[in-house]
Amino acid sequence: MGYMIGDNVFCGDSILNTDFGTARADFPGGSASDLFSSGRKLLSLPDHVKIWTGHDYLTEERDEAVPFMSVRDHKEKNKHLRDGLTEEEFVALRTHRDATLAAPKLLHPSLQMNIRAGRLPKATASGERFLHLPLKLGGIEW
DSSP, X not given: OOEEETTEEEOTTSBOOTTTOBOOSOSTTOOHHHHHHHHHHHTXXXXXXXXXXXXXXXXXXXXSOOOEEEXXXXXXXXXXXXXXXXXXXXXXXXXXXXXXXXXXXTHHHHHHHHHTTTOOOOOOTTSOOOOOOOOOOTTOOO
């Protein structure tokens, strides 16, 4: 999903800057095939259109944030969606990469907030509100 205003598309974090490629597809409800399809739809826009990402990551090669890149930039340089990469290649690449990544640190709290559309959990009898966090203790007795 994206929002187009003039020659600008605000796409959240489905497509990242060209050196990062695309977002993960292994979260609940995620699909590498759907991500490829969405990305290619964005790249079917005219070459001059600017794609604004939801956030950017710095790299050893790039120490300044880049708020947008053109459709042409993505077609030529996006490491996951550049022209010539097939859906099968993308799905294999994304699936393999995602399998090596740990869960993000704030995954569980963010899921709990997203499920409630940003609303806080109901208050307890004492008026406190809690987000639940699973603990992996690695076999340690508590």
